[in-house]
Every structure is written in C-alpha cells, then in structure tokens.
Amino acid sequence: MSIEKRKLKLGYIPLTDCLPLVAAAELGLFADEGLEVELSREASWSTVRDKLIVGELDGAQLLAPMALSATLGLGGLRKPMVTAFSLGLNGNAITVSNALFAELGLHAEEASPLGAAAALGKVVAQRRERGRQPLVLATVFPFSNHNYLLRYWLAAAGVDAGRDIKLVALPPSQMGANLRLGHIDGFCVGEPWNSCAVAEGHGRCLVTGYEIWQNAPEKVFGVVGDWAMQHPETHAALLRALDRACAWIDDDPLQALPLLHRGEHVDVPIEQLQMPFNGELHVGLGQQRRGRDHFHVFHRFAANFPWRSHACWMVDQMARSGQLPDAVMASNVIAEVWRSDIYRAVFGDSRSLPLHDYKSEGEHHLAWQCEGSRGAVTLGPDRLVDAAVYSPQSSPALA
Amino acid sequence: MLVDDLPARAALLEQALRDQQFEVVARLATAAGLADEVARLEPDVIIIDIDSPDRDTLEHMASLHRDNPRPVVMFAGERETATIERAVRAGVSAYIVDGLNPGRVRTIVDVAIARFREYQALRRELEETRTQLADRKQIDRAKALLMRHRKMSEEAAYKAMRKMAMDRGQRLPEVAANIIDVFDLSEE
Structure with missing residues (x-):
C-alpha cells in the first residue's frame, strides 16, 4: 500500500501542545514515513478551520470541540471532520x-x-x-x-x-x-x-x-472527513510519525521544548516554556507550586487514544452552554468524528489498546488500569472538581 | 468595517467599496479593541484579513446571542461554499449581520476578494523579484570567486557552474551558494 500524497501542509497555533507536530517535522519523523511536511503557523482557530475546509491545509492541531462544531456547522462552515489522534491531555x-x-x-x-x-x-x-x-x-x-x-x-x-x-x-x-x-x-x-x-x-x-478535570482532553489532530477517506495511508503515516513524536516528548519534555523556541514556532523565552514542567508555576489562592502531572501528558496514560466518551462530554458542555440548537442531533456524529477505529487499525498490532471507546470520568483519584486488547492499559486519574462522576451512558449526548 | 494590518490594502478596498456606494464606518488594525468597536458601530459587514488573530474574537461574539441582538455570522451558507473558498485563498474573510440582502453582501465580498487578490499578486511579484535579484547576486559572486581563484574567464566560470547544476540536478543559485560556502571555508 502506498502513500496517496507526499507533500503535505499542516497547521498549528503557537502553544506548547503544538509540540508533537513541530517535533515530528523537526526531527524528521514525517520524512521517515516518506512524507514531506510543511508546517504553517496560523493566527486564529477560525482560520485553521477554514483552511482545512477549503483544502489549504491537509491536517492541523485543532481544539477538540472544533472537530464537532465544524462537523455540525455550529458558528461557521459545516464540513464533516475526523480525528483519530489526540495530541495529549491537560495544558x-x-x-x-x-x-x-x-x-x-x-x-x-x-x-x-x-x-x-x-x-x-x-x-x-x-x-x-x-x-x-x-x-x-x-x-x-x-x-x-x-x-x-x-x-x-x-x-x-x-x-x-x-x-x-x-x-x-x-x-x-x-x-x-x-x-x-x-x-x-x-x-x-x-x-x-x-x-x-x-x-x-x-x-x-x-x-x-x-x-x-484531571487528564482532560485538549487538542486533537484533525483532518476533513473526505480527506481521511481519500488518503488512508497518508493519514496512517502521519499518525505513526505523531505517535513517535509524542513518545519522544513525553520521555523528556524539557529536552523537547527548545524545538518550539529554536524553530521560532512559539516565540517566548525558554524559561517560560519550561515553567510548568519544572514545577515553577505557583498556583491557587495559596500560590503553591504544582507538579508536572498538572500539565501536558503527551503519550503515557493512552493520551493519544481518541475516546468517544471525551466527545460525549464536550457535546454535553455545548448543550449546557447553549451552543447546540435543539434541532441538532450531535449524538449521531460522535462516532463519525472520533475515529477510534482508525487509531486501532494503525496501532492495534503493536501495543495494547483500551477495549472500549467509552469510559466514565471522575471515579479515579490515582492512575488505574482498564481492560486492554493485549493486557491492561494504564490510564491517568480523572477526578472532576465537583467530585461528580460523569458517565457517558447517562449523557444526554447519547440519549 | 475593515480589519487589516496593511493600511495600503485597506485603503484600496475602502476606495473600491465607496465606488460601489457602500459606507465604510471604520478601518482598524488588529488587536485594537475590535469587540468594543463592533458593539459601538454595529457594522452590517466586517471584512477581515484572514491572518488577523481577531477572527476568533468575532466568532465568539457571533456565538453569544445574548449580548448581540444582531448577531454577526460568518458568510457561511451551504450555497456560498465556492465563494468562501475563493475568499480563503485570497486571504480574506467576512462576517455578516443576519438578514442582510444577499445580493448586496455578495457584491461586497466579491469586491474584497478582488482587492485582496490583487494585493496578493503584487506582493508575490515583489517577493519573486526580490528572490530573483538575490539569486542573481549570488550567481555573480560565485562566478567572480571562480574567476579569481581558478583563473577562469567569465564564460568558462558560468559554463562550469551550469554543468555542475545539470550533473547534480540542483538549481543554479544552489550551486552558487555551494561554491561560495567552499571558498568561504577555504579562506578561514
């Protein structure tokens, strides 16, 4: 099977969590997959979305809820989007x-x-x-x-x-x-x-x-649905490169951060990029330091797995914020947008993946283990600030 | 209302819109309190540079029906996909108050696309001329180095460079850059 398109343009916004794209490009991980990737720094999320839709970008770092809102046509163009890869948790x-x-x-x-x-x-x-x-x-x-x-x-x-x-x-x-x-x-x-x-x-x-929300979803790697259908091998190659980048970053984020700085992707002093990873950020009314676990998780805890229950939670928040017109049936699109099946097809042979696409949130104070395809998979704590338990089964999004 | 960090382009567009009997209520640079200006002036149409970071501010305003009895929506009907595609490629975006006459809106958006395109072509031409100029300078410098250090005639130097380019499948300016690097190294 061969790559359908070699020369690709991927969009990102200057943020710490664009690091997987930057690392995959700068370390030559895309090139290892036979891809020639140009990164395009964008000025707004609206423009990332529009450039994806008209095909100026092949893929992009995307706010997770945008994959849903663009698919539903909320607040802008309607175009079915797909994500098969989460760029990490927290941040x-x-x-x-x-x-x-x-x-x-x-x-x-x-x-x-x-x-x-x-x-x-x-x-x-x-x-x-x-x-x-x-x-x-x-x-x-x-x-x-x-x-x-x-x-x-x-x-x-x-x-x-x-x-x-x-x-x-x-x-x-x-x-x-x-x-x-x-x-x-x-x-x-x-x-x-x-x-x-x-x-x-x-x-x-x-x-x-x-x-x-401990280990909440944040950015995803998004592409247009038609693009994903027409470029399955290219998509898989991109995900493999991003996966390697994420593993490399998670191993030692302090070693990876200078890529953002050196390549002028995120134009801030390196000390400021490092603060959350060094535990230097003082937080809260008591202004106490917070550990690295409070910030980006790039790979561990199955961070890149596209949980459909995460999409459920977002749909529920859209409804709660009055962003969902009554006529919109968001539940119908979750499985079409959150393509855990693609993730499974790409990575299922090489590691153990969660058996299910949905999980509850709020029940675990500590890292825990879920059932996996080849043995247990370790996931992160998932407490919510109000100590509630969120169960996608009882979510209005799936009703 | 026009939001653009390039005053020359904004001025061109303003003139073109005035020629079509439209009133431009404000011309703003980005990051200059756009939300307040929109609330104050209540423009019917906002034409904005697609690379303006202020777009997300506008989209947020459009999502809040509470504050804004006349919500600004992106030019986003299903039928207008082709127009949107042209707009994005020209580097411009538009936000439009609900319930405006579609014909008039189309004229405004078309005028904006045309002006942005013109400017884009101009800029591309400028950039190309600039790189061409830089390329030529580099080739001349490499040629001079060969003439001085290898005692070649100008024609022989150029022929040698062209042969290298063909042998290696490189662009001539690339060959020139390599030659300059080599001589720079040997001179250190």
Missing part, C-alpha cells in the same frame, strides 16, 4: 489579574480550586449589588475546552458564567497584554501563556485545568 490553566487575585483573597474561605470559584462568586455578587460592571473573562474560542472547563469550574460554585460574567475570546498570545491593560480580569488559556503572564507579573495563576 490549560486559569490566570487572573493581580487586582482580582487580591480581591479574591479577601473573600476566600478556603484555598482549594472550589474555594477560589466560591470567592469569585462572591466578587461577582458584590459587583452586581454595587452596580459595577461584571467581570470579564477570556477564553480562546467559543468551541474550546477552555470555555467548557472555565464554565464547569464556575458552575461548581454556583456561578453561571453565561449570566454572571462577560465572556470574550482573545488570541492566546494576547491574553497577558490584555490582562495588564485591564481589558479583562482573567482568562483560561493553554500553556505557555499562563506562565508568560505570571512571569511578566501581569497576573496570578488561580487554577490548573487538571484541578478542574
């Missing part, structure tokens, strides 16, 4: 301005992530009583786990982000500057942009994404 955090951080300190009863959300709820209520403008919090895109994690965290403390807070979207790299200028009071964004804002003194990191 987000919430950072607030120094002023809001100080205000939260006055209201907080406990320093936990839930305590911080509760304190934020009190600030919101006080502002409303005093007739002041609502807090402005930024995420990167309406269909993003940044949006859903932020809303989920706030909802756990009884704050309805849609009603009580003004939500805006900004490019990741502009979060820090907007915080400094007082245009926003906080943001939820992927690394390195929390570390950058903290290192430059623009704000304080309040919660890691891991504290809201």
Whole structure:
C-alpha cells in the first residue's frame, strides 16, 4: 500500500501542545514515513478551520470541540471532520489579574480550586449589588475546552458564567497584554501563556485545568472527513510519525521544548516554556507550586487514544452552554468524528489498546488500569472538581 | 468595517467599496479593541484579513446571542461554499449581520476578494523579484570567486557552474551558494 500524497501542509497555533507536530517535522519523523511536511503557523482557530475546509491545509492541531462544531456547522462552515489522534491531555490553566487575585483573597474561605470559584462568586455578587460592571473573562474560542472547563469550574460554585460574567475570546498570545491593560480580569488559556503572564507579573495563576478535570482532553489532530477517506495511508503515516513524536516528548519534555523556541514556532523565552514542567508555576489562592502531572501528558496514560466518551462530554458542555440548537442531533456524529477505529487499525498490532471507546470520568483519584486488547492499559486519574462522576451512558449526548 | 494590518490594502478596498456606494464606518488594525468597536458601530459587514488573530474574537461574539441582538455570522451558507473558498485563498474573510440582502453582501465580498487578490499578486511579484535579484547576486559572486581563484574567464566560470547544476540536478543559485560556502571555508 502506498502513500496517496507526499507533500503535505499542516497547521498549528503557537502553544506548547503544538509540540508533537513541530517535533515530528523537526526531527524528521514525517520524512521517515516518506512524507514531506510543511508546517504553517496560523493566527486564529477560525482560520485553521477554514483552511482545512477549503483544502489549504491537509491536517492541523485543532481544539477538540472544533472537530464537532465544524462537523455540525455550529458558528461557521459545516464540513464533516475526523480525528483519530489526540495530541495529549491537560495544558490549560486559569490566570487572573493581580487586582482580582487580591480581591479574591479577601473573600476566600478556603484555598482549594472550589474555594477560589466560591470567592469569585462572591466578587461577582458584590459587583452586581454595587452596580459595577461584571467581570470579564477570556477564553480562546467559543468551541474550546477552555470555555467548557472555565464554565464547569464556575458552575461548581454556583456561578453561571453565561449570566454572571462577560465572556470574550482573545488570541492566546494576547491574553497577558490584555490582562495588564485591564481589558479583562482573567482568562483560561493553554500553556505557555499562563506562565508568560505570571512571569511578566501581569497576573496570578488561580487554577490548573487538571484541578478542574484531571487528564482532560485538549487538542486533537484533525483532518476533513473526505480527506481521511481519500488518503488512508497518508493519514496512517502521519499518525505513526505523531505517535513517535509524542513518545519522544513525553520521555523528556524539557529536552523537547527548545524545538518550539529554536524553530521560532512559539516565540517566548525558554524559561517560560519550561515553567510548568519544572514545577515553577505557583498556583491557587495559596500560590503553591504544582507538579508536572498538572500539565501536558503527551503519550503515557493512552493520551493519544481518541475516546468517544471525551466527545460525549464536550457535546454535553455545548448543550449546557447553549451552543447546540435543539434541532441538532450531535449524538449521531460522535462516532463519525472520533475515529477510534482508525487509531486501532494503525496501532492495534503493536501495543495494547483500551477495549472500549467509552469510559466514565471522575471515579479515579490515582492512575488505574482498564481492560486492554493485549493486557491492561494504564490510564491517568480523572477526578472532576465537583467530585461528580460523569458517565457517558447517562449523557444526554447519547440519549 | 475593515480589519487589516496593511493600511495600503485597506485603503484600496475602502476606495473600491465607496465606488460601489457602500459606507465604510471604520478601518482598524488588529488587536485594537475590535469587540468594543463592533458593539459601538454595529457594522452590517466586517471584512477581515484572514491572518488577523481577531477572527476568533468575532466568532465568539457571533456565538453569544445574548449580548448581540444582531448577531454577526460568518458568510457561511451551504450555497456560498465556492465563494468562501475563493475568499480563503485570497486571504480574506467576512462576517455578516443576519438578514442582510444577499445580493448586496455578495457584491461586497466579491469586491474584497478582488482587492485582496490583487494585493496578493503584487506582493508575490515583489517577493519573486526580490528572490530573483538575490539569486542573481549570488550567481555573480560565485562566478567572480571562480574567476579569481581558478583563473577562469567569465564564460568558462558560468559554463562550469551550469554543468555542475545539470550533473547534480540542483538549481543554479544552489550551486552558487555551494561554491561560495567552499571558498568561504577555504579562506578561514
């Protein structure tokens, strides 16, 4: 069987989790598969989506929920997308301005992530009583786990982000500057942009994404559905190269990060890229260091497996955020977009894969083992901030 | 409303739109408080450079029906796929208030695509001229090195380079670059 297309263009956004694409290109892992890949740095998620749709890009790093929203035609062009590979887990955090951080300190009863959300709820209520403008919090895109994690965290403390807070979207790299200028009071964004804002003194990191949902899905490698159908061998070759890149990165992220810096893919000081991996980021009302486990998982814990239950969770959050028109039957598309079958076909012969495409979330405080095709597969902890158990079987998305 | 970091291109487009009797309410560079300006000016159509990071801000506004009684939607009807494809390739994107006359919208988008394309062609030409110029300089330099160090005539030097290019399947400027490297090394 042969590669259908050798010369490929892949899109990415400057973020720590574009590293699998960058490493596969810079280390020659794509070339090992007979592929000639050009990486294209893009300025917005909207443009990544549009360039994929019109065929200017063959594949791209994609916010996981975008694969669903584009397939459903929510907020833009409708084009069926496919992902058969998750680029990793975790990587987000919430950072607030120094002023809001100080205000939260006055209201907080406990320093936990839930305590911080509760304190934020009190600030919101006080502002409303005093007739002041609502807090402005930024995420990167309406269909993003940044949006859903932020809303989920706030909802756990009884704050309805849609009603009580003004939500805006900004490019990741502009979060820090907007915080400094007082245009926003906080943001939820992927690394390195929390570390950058903290290192430059623009704000304080309040919660890691891991504290809201341990080992949550984040970016995926996405392609257009028709493209996947017409280029099965090329797709498989791309996934093999990305898989090798992810394993290499996970082995020693500190050794891999300079690729982002040197290749001018993510234009920030290397020290800031390294902060979360060195445990140097201080987090929470108590400003304690957080370990590496709070941030990117590139390969271990079956991080690249495209869990259909992750897609279920996202569909539920879309519905919860009022993004799903009643007429849209999102449940029908989950299995068409989240192609665990392709992942299984590519990697099933070489390692043990989870037996099922769906798993529950929130039941494991520690790493655990699920049934696998060739012996048990170790997965990461998966607690949710509100201690809830999420079961895809009872999800409205599958109803 | 036009959002573009290239003032020259934006000015061209503004003139073209005015010629068609459209009013341009604002011309903005990116990252300059776009959300506030949209809320204040309530433009019917926003034409934006596809490489502007502000696009995600607009898409977010479009997703919030609460704040915006006249939501801005991307030019995204099923029938307009071909137009969108032309727009993306020309490097431009459009956001349009719901319920606008489709014919008028099409005219605006077509004008924008045409202007962006023109600019793209101009820029490509400039870049090509620039690389051609750089290539020629490099070839001349390699030629001069051969003439000085190998005591070749100009014609012989050029012939030698062309032979190398054909033997190795390399572009002439690449051969020239190799020659320059070799002489640079030997001079160190």
